[in-house]
Amino acid sequence: MTKSFEVKLNNKKITALYGESVLDLAKRNNFHIPTLCYHSDLEPNGSCRLCLVEISCNKGGFFVATACNTTVTEGMEIKLDTPKVKRIRKLNLEMLLSDHIQKCSDCNWKYDCELKKLAKEFGVTESRFSERRRKFKIDSKTPSIHWDSSKCIECGNCISACQQITGLDILKTEYRGSSIVFGPKDGKSFADTNCVFCGQCILHCPAGSLQEKTELPEVEKLLEKKNKKNILVAQFAPSTRYSIGELFGLEPGINLEKKLITALKHIGFDYVFDVNFGADITTLEEAAELIERLESKKNLPMFTSCCPAWVRYVEIFHHELIPNLTTTKSPTHCLACAVKSFFAKKIKVNPKRIINVAIMPCVAKKYEAKLPELKESYNPEINHSLTVREIGRLIKKHNLDIENLADSDFDSPLGNSSGAGTIYGASGGVMESALRTVSSQLSDGKINKIDFSEVRGLDGIKSAVVEIDGIKLEVAVVSGLKNAAKLIKDLKSGVVRYNYIEVMACPGGCLGGGGQPIPTDSKIREKRKAGFYTDDKEKPIRKAHENNDVKKLYSALDSKPLEGRAGRLFHRKFTKRRKK
Amino acid sequence: MDIIKALKESGLVGLGGAGFSTATKWQAVKDSCEKKRFVVCNLSEGEPGVFKDEFVIQRHLSKMISGIEIAAEFVNAQKSYIFLNDKYKYYQKKIEKNLKGKKIEVFIDNGRYLCGEETVMLQVMEGKTRQPRLKPPYPTNSGLFGYPTLINNAETFYRVKLIADGDYQPKRFYSLFGDYIPKKVVESDLSSTVEEIINSEKILSKIKFARIGGLSGCFLPRREFNKQITGTGSVEIFGKRRNVFNALCQSIIFLKNESCGKCTPCREGIYRIAEELNNISESKSLWDKEEIFSKIKSIAEAAKESSFCPLGASVANPVISAINLFPEDF
Numbered sequence: 001m002t003k004s005f006e007v008k009l010n011n012k013k014i015t016a017l018y019g020e021s022v023l024d025l026a027k028r029n030n031f032h033i034p035t036l037c038y039h040s041d042l043e044p045n046g047s048c049r050l051c052l053v054e055i056s057c058n059k060g061g062f063f064v065a066t067a068c069n070t071t072v073t074e075g076m077e078i079k080l081d082t083p084k085v086k087r088i089r090k091l092n093l094e095m096l097l098s099d100h101i102q103k104c105s106d107c108n109w110k111y112d113c114e115l116k117k118l119a120k121e122f123g124v125t126e127s128r129f130s131e132r133r134r135k136f137k138i139d140s141k142t143p144s145i146h147w148d149s150s151k152c153i154e155c156g157n158c159i160s161a162c163q164q165i166t167g168l169d170i171l172k173t174e175y176r177g178s179s180i181v182f183g184p185k186d187g188k189s190f191a192d193t194n195c196v197f198c199g200q201c202i203l204h205c206p207a208g209s210l211q212e213k214t215e216l217p218e219v220e221k222l223l224e225k226k227n228k229k230n231i232l233v234a235q236f237a238p239s240t241r242y243s244i245g246e247l248f249g250l251e252p253g254i255n256l257e258k259k260l261i262t263a264l265k266h267i268g269f270d271y272v273f274d275v276n277f278g279a280d281i282t283t284l285e286e287a288a289e290l291i292e293r294l295e296s297k298k299n300l301p302m303f304t305s306c307c308p309a310w311v312r313y314v315e316i317f318h319h320e321l322i323p324n325l326t327t328t329k330s331p332t333h334c335l336a337c338a339v340k341s342f343f344a345k346k347i348k349v350n351p352k353r354i355i356n357v358a359i360m361p362c363v364a365k366k367y368e369a370k371l372p373e374l375k376e377s378y379n380p381e382i383n384h385s386l387t388v389r390e391i392g393r394l395i396k397k398h399n400l401d402i403e404n405l406a407d408s409d410f411d412s413p414l415g416n417s418s419g420a421g422t423i424y425g426a427s428g429g430v431m432e433s434a435l436r437t438v439s440s441q442l443s444d445g446k447i448n449k450i451d452f453s454e455v456r457g458l459d460g461i462k463s464a465v466v467e468i469d470g471i472k473l474e475v476a477v478v479s480g481l482k483n484a485a486k487l488i489k490d491l492k493s494g495v496v497r498y499n500y501i502e503v504m505a506c507p508g509g510c511l512g513g514g515g516q517p518i519p520t521d522s523k524i525r526e527k528r529k530a531g532f533y534t535d536d537k538e539k540p541i542r543k544a545h546e547n548n549d550v551k552k553l554y555s556a557l558d559s560k561p562l563e564g565r566a567g568r569l570f571h572r573k574f575t576k577r578r579k580k
Numbered sequence: 581m582d583i584i585k586a587l588k589e590s591g592l593v594g595l596g597g598a599g600f601s602t603a604t605k606w607q608a609v610k611d612s613c614e615k616k617r618f619v620v621c622n623l624s625e626g627e628p629g630v631f632k633d634e635f636v637i638q639r640h641l642s643k644m645i646s647g648i649e650i651a652a653e654f655v656n657a658q659k660s661y662i663f664l665n666d667k668y669k670y671y672q673k674k675i676e677k678n679l680k681g682k683k684i685e686v687f688i689d690n691g692r693y694l695c696g697e698e699t700v701m702l703q704v705m706e707g708k709t710r711q712p713r714l715k716p717p718y719p720t721n722s723g724l725f726g727y728p729t730l731i732n733n734a735e736t737f738y739r740v741k742l743i744a745d746g747d748y749q750p751k752r753f754y755s756l757f758g759d760y761i762p763k764k765v766v767e768s769d770l771s772s773t774v775e776e777i778i779n780s781e782k783i784l785s786k787i788k789f790a791r792i793g794g795l796s797g798c799f800l801p802r803r804e805f806n807k808q809i810t811g812t813g814s815v816e817i818f819g820k821r822r823n824v825f826n827a828l829c830q831s832i833i834f835l836k837n838e839s840c841g842k843c844t845p846c847r848e849g850i851y852r853i854a855e856e857l858n859n860i861s862e863s864k865s866l867w868d869k870e871e872i873f874s875k876i877k878s879i880a881e882a883a884k885e886s887s888f889c890p891l892g893a894s895v896a897n898p899v900i901s902a903i904n905l906f907p908e909d910f
Contacts, residue, residue: 046714049844049886064885069714088845088882095848095879128875129852154841173709173841178851180841 008077022053022067022078031080033067034089034118036096037155039204040521041507042164044068045156048096050089050118054079064088090122098129100207101136101150107208108389108518111247111396114206115153137181141189143370144197144213144363152182152209158201165507167482170195182209194316194580198309198481198505199363199514212363212515215384216394222355222384223268229353234269235335236260236359238276239425239510240388242531243361246517247392248402252524253531258407263395265408271343274410275358276417278335279424279433281553282306283544285328285570286430287437288561290500294442294471299323301491301498304430305574306330308368309505313481315577318488327571331424332358332365333374336381337569338414342553346413351378358385361425361513364505373573387515416549419450419535419542426532427479427509428455428462431502435466435475436543443469450542456533458508458525461487463498474498479512481505583654584610586743595752596622596696596733597793597812602740605730608720609655612728619652619660619730620723621737622701626665626693628834629794629814632753633734635765637671640738645678647737650744652683655730660684663701665691693838697889698723698731700840711840712889754809758817760786774805777815789824789906791816795834796894798901799824824906829857831898839891845883846892853879853899860910869910873903 007016009031016025021044026033037048044066051067056077064085072078079085097115104110119125136150159171159182173180174187184190202210222232241257250256261272290302305311305325314321329337336358340351358365362385368374369382386394395402409415420433432452439447447468454464455475460483466473476498478484484503490496506512508525511532541547559566587603594600609617621644625633636644652660662675666688675686687705694700699713702724723729732740735753742748750770757763760783768777774792778784790800793811800807809815818827832854841847853876860872876899884896902909 045842046888047843049888052886066886071716084885087878088886091878091882092844092848092886095852096844099844099848129855132851153844154847156842173711175841176710177836177839177841178847180847 005074007072007075010078010080016072016076020072022055022065022070022072023051025072025078026067026080033080034121035068036114036118036153036206037157038068039157039206039519042157042160042204045160047155048153049092050096052085052089054082054085086122090124093118093122094124094127095129096153097124098127098131099133100153101131101133103148103151103208106214106393107151108202108211109206109208110393112518113208132178137183137187139184139189139191140213141191142195142197142213143367144199145190145195145202146211146213147183147190148209148211149181149183150209151207153207154180154182155206156182157204157206158182158210161200161204165200165480165482166196166198166505167480167485168194168196171201192580196309196312196316196481196505197364197367197514200506202363202514203512203516203518203520212387212390213366214390215366215386216390219357219384219386220394222357225268231271231347231349231354232269232357233271233273233339233354234264234357234359235273235275235278235332235339236391237332237361237425237510238279238422238429238532239361239513239516239528240359240391242425242511242528243388243516244392244402246524247389247396250403252527253529255531255535256402258409259402259405261408261410262405263398263400263402266400266405267394267398269357271411272408273335273339273343273414274417274421275331275335275360276421276424277414277547277549278331278333278338279421279430280418280544280547280550281334281338281570282328282331282424283420283430283433283437284550285334285561285566286326287434287441287545289326289328290434290438291442292562294473294499302326302500304502306424306430307504307506307510308362308364310481310484310503311574312364312367312577313484313505315575316579319576321488322574322576325574327573329374329570329572330365330368331421332360332385333368333381333572334570335414337377338553340378340381341565341569342556343414345556355383356381358382359388359391360385361388361510361516362506363387363514365515373575376572377569388517389515392517413549413552416547417539418544418547419537419539420544421547422536422539423532425510426456426529427458427504427511428477428502429509429532431455431475431477431500433544434500435473437545438473439466439468440543440545442471455502458522458529460507463496473500475500475502477502479504479509480507581744583650583740583744587740590743590748591750592736592739592743592748594733595735595739595813599810602732602736605720605732606651606654608718609728609730612721614727616727617655617657617729618724618727619648619655619657620701620705621648621660621662621734622696622698622731623662623668623734624665624689624691624695624701625668625734626691626696626838627794627796627812627814629757629791629797629816630755630812631763632755632765632813634668634671635753636734636738637668637675641675641678643741644734644738645682645684646744647740648684649682650740651730651732651737655728657730658683661705661724662686663695663705664688665695667691693834694840694891697891700889701731702729711842752813754813754815756815756817758790758815759819759822761817771808773808774800774815777809778805778817783817786819787817788820788822789818791818791827791831791898793897795831796891796897798897799827799905800901801905824902824909825857825861828898828902829854832857832895835891835895843886843888843892845879846887846889846895849879849883849892850895853895873907873910877903
């Protein structure tokens with residue numbers, strides 16, 4: 001079987017690889033074929049019919065085909081941009097545009113719209129057809145997702161993402177033909193389904209039909225500072241700083257934290273703290289909890305619980321695993337509680353005056369912030385959670401050229417983080433942070449290992465065995481909720497055995513989250529990931545338990561991890577949820 | 581007997597409309613790598629103008645079932661199915677009586693035209709979305725539940741049995757109906773023309789046009805009735821007082837209702853053609869009509885060339901033939 005063979009593209013002989021599509025072949029050779037519904041994360045749906053080419057097989061006649069799902073074969077001749085192809089794809093786009101009501105002003109794609117780019121490329125200035133989407137549904141009933149079917153172009157990516165990445169079956173098609181609706185099962189709301197709000201459907205929607213439920217109007221109102229008593233605190237996730245630049249034309253993986261802090265202060269925030277600091281708190285609490293469970297041999301394996309979509313998944317589908325979740329709150333909420341307790345006391349302010357706004361690569365965080373169990377220490381702990389996309393729109397609205405702003409630092413005393421806190425956004429980061437602390441504590445400081453590279457990387461399931469002073473710790477790291485389902489199945493059937501498992505619903509971890517800039521694909525996730533580990537290496541402190549500011553926090557709280565005030569502030573309960 | 585040799589020599593092709601070589605298809609399934617195989621008899625006959633498979637159930641049921649058994653033995657099938665449109669539910673008892681003791685099962689579905697497309701039929705049998713799958717891979721390689729599956733039309737299986745018995749003649753069933761004629765199935769040569777099928781000067785003299793191949797097929801004016809009938813073998817005749825425009829609207833409304841909605845040129849295109857046909861009936865000037873014709877024709881071209889499956893592609897048949905041959909009827 002030859003692995004490569006020759007084909008002709010635009011009358012030039014080029015080498016094709018066995019099994020690749022015409023689109024892959026063109027991309028590899030720097031030929032441009034316009035696409036709309038194609039996404040490298042998913043099996044090609046072949047629904048938009050815009051990536052047209054003309055091909056001939058074995059000296060037969062030429063016929064029109066779609067490049068995304070046609071496999072290259074020996075003896076194939078491919079022609080791009082023929083007059084026929086141009087004519088037909090222009091008409092297909094024209095029809096799609098009249099299938100989509102333009103609500104550009106608050107669309108996620110506002111600055112980067114694929115439909116508009118293609119219209120420009122194909123020369124479609126206006127559609128000769130009437131808008132046919134007036135009878136549209138808007139579903140805004142959940143805290144995380146905003147679904148507007150008037151913008152849907154029926155590409156099917158949302159269903160593919162939910163099935164192929166998350167492994168759930170939340171979205172379906174209703175009706176047929178031109179009446180077809182792609183949306184939550186039975187055409188109802190997402191609130192009536194078992195959706196866990198991972199937001200992967202949003203990330204793969206090319207038309208802005210699925211977006212996050214925006215909290216920008218409320219946040220903007222707060223920033224206007226009508227109420228002089230409010231103290232506005234912003235906090236952003238480990239991932240946020242490496243992807244915010246993409247919204248301004250920069251490469252993924254560049255750390256723009258110092259510029260982002262300046263931008264946030266400029267638009268009205270009084271203080272900016274680092275969720276990486278919160279991550280260090282989470283590591284300390286979680287490490288302590290793991291050590292306690294290893295000793296008591298109860299409720300093992302322990303699962304992480306900083307991913308709200310994963311937690312919701314357990315609460316709906318695996319009630320029996322709820323005792324295995326760590327009770328430690330997510331980094332955002334640990335930090336938020338530290339703000340409203342420790343920091344409020346420091347600046348002598350009633351915590352009720354503090355407004356915490358989190359900026360996350362996540363849409364499930366919007367749902368997490370509203371959970372009653374995360375309003376027990378303060379009501380609420382996080383007042384608003386924005387996605388990276390939302391803060392991008394807000395910054396642009398203020399006309400800030402983020403690249404050229406001056407540098408600012410995080411505010412003290414909740415701004416310094418260790419390398420362990422930095423890597424939380426990458427799949428394996430929570431695990432590695434915990435291992436750095438656990439290995440040191442279990443060995444009474446003898447083991448000082450920092451790098452646990454076996455748990456790094458974008459693979460869906462990773463595992464490792466860590467030897468600590470005679471104790472064998474078997475760990476696993478999962479990203480992509482579909483992989484979590486497989487792992488749970490293997491765990492239950494005894495195929496695998498672990499003591500501690502990190503689960504992130506989004507591929508690659510939070511860096512591939514539902515609130516991240518669009519597009520997000522494997523190349524971009526890889527670039528974002530590089531940023532985390534580069535910065536981790538350069539941090540003076542790389543372990544959570546060596547973060548002096550965290551030590552000061554605990555000393556001020558007058559407690560140790562898991563106990564007393566820390567036990568109340570940094571731990572939470574779970575709820576069994578009914579499967580719909 | 582060497583059934584594959586006999587099939588090859590007879591030149592039998594699928595009689596569901598696509599006309600693919602039966603021997604080649606059978607051999608492909610037999611040669612496939614998987615040990616598990618299936619045979620499915622596609623009796624969805626969703627096209628309203630085609631009723632020859634019903635005729636096979638009524639008159640030649642046991643031969644059809646024998647044909648399925650011959651296929652199952654040749655490809656070594658685990659199990660066989662008869663995919664029955666639920667508009668033929670009436671025949672289910674009769675069919676199942678004839679299946680006693682055989683490894684053949686009836687699968688009933690509420691039909692709908694698209695199930696004539698073999699991958700949609702497989703989707704339905706597997707309980708999945710009623711939308712076509714990408715080909716390749718073909719069902720002969722990856723069909724029911726991913727296994728090699730031999731899918732043939734009901735009449736094809738009947739003809740297979742005739743071949744096996746040495747009784748085969750190169751004929752097929754044509755579905756004939758319309759004005760001045762009672763609905764009937766005519767058995768005639770494979771190369772029959774429209775004139776030969778109608779076979780009556782008196783009736784021929786009263787006809788203005790015919791629709792060949794059902795609601796997804798072409799319109800043919802009287803003067804072209806010496807053409808051979810291809811596809812599903814359906815002939816619907818229209819008298820002199822009839823209007824092609826109305827018949828075209830009927831075709832388009834049908835295709836619009838049957839479209840699955842997956843791809844742009846079919847879902848959007850057929851919707852827009854229906855919209856434009858509405859505009860034509862309201863337009864007064866010839867200039868407006870010409871503009872609408874050209875819009876419709878370009879949508880039909882896009883559908884023909886770039887649709888995901890044959891339903892979208894077929895919309896060009898009624899549209900282009902009606903506009904080109906009978907513009908005065910609009």
